[in-house]
Amino acid sequence: MKYIVVNTYEELSNKAADLIAAQILVKPNCVLGLATGSSPVGTYQRLIADNKAGKIDFSTVTSVNLDEYVGLDGSNDQSYRYFMNDNLFDHVNIDKAKTFVPNGCAADLAAEGKAYDEMIKELGGIDLQLLGIGLDGHIGFNEPDSVFTGPTHEVKLDESTIEANARFFQSKEEVPTTAITMGMLSIMQAKKVLLIANGAKKKAIVEKAFFGPIDPQVPASILQLHPDVTVIFSEN
Ligand code: GLP
Secondary structure, three states: OEEEEEOOHHHHHHHHHHHHHHHHHHOOOOEEEEOOOOOOHHHHHHHHHHHHOOOOOOOOOEEEEOEEEOOOOOOOOOOHHHHHHHHOHHHOOOOHHHEEOOOOOOOOHHHHHHHHHHHHHHOOOOOEEEEOOOOOOOEOOEOOOOOOOOOOEEEEOOHHHHHHHHHHOOOHHHOOOEEEEOOHHHHHOOOEEEEEEEOHHHHHHHHHHHHOOOOOOOHHHHHHHOOOEEEEEEOO
16 A cells, blocks of 8 residues: 655645546546545546646546435536536546446436446446545445445445535535445455545544554445555645
């Protein structure tokens, strides 16, 4: 594992964007696993700037996102599909038809999860998976549990996650209580993993995840078993 500590969020975002840009350079038709949340916003801004400056070409890139709230469709400004369009896809030359986000409005979420994993497999797997981390150690929406869950599946969100994500909604009551998320298998099968975290309040969970025991109560700790992980942490 490469554990990189930087001083500022800007440095973190630049380093993460450099890694993603390098991935696209060495494999222009790569599959990027992308994440939502506040952590990757700066990274996406740098990628947009690089794309506008002609330094990165997204035209042959495919993306697969980690997760989506159940019941929110892409037109809802709190959905992760909306977030991705707004924070990245609408501003770069990626083919939207090649950007995938789990469908949180699917009638049969179990079938949707199965089809999503199948699709990732058919794409040849994920070349580089970008991750944030929740305060309880969740990645995607894989919440602390008694076991690590493999496939893409429906999850009930923890109270602490609902509270943490309420800042994006008008009120806590509006936060969906369930989501569909890529499971640990899809994440662990990515060829490379890049986890970014910033802020003093994330320090304890990041240290627990990467320097503590591997424990399904700290979902991100499974990444200690991944052969190619880069963690970038900034206190600010
Ligand atoms: C959400 C997302 C995660 C993300 C986490 C942390 O719950 N499902 O993918 O990593 O929030 O968000 P933030 O980066 O805003 O701290």
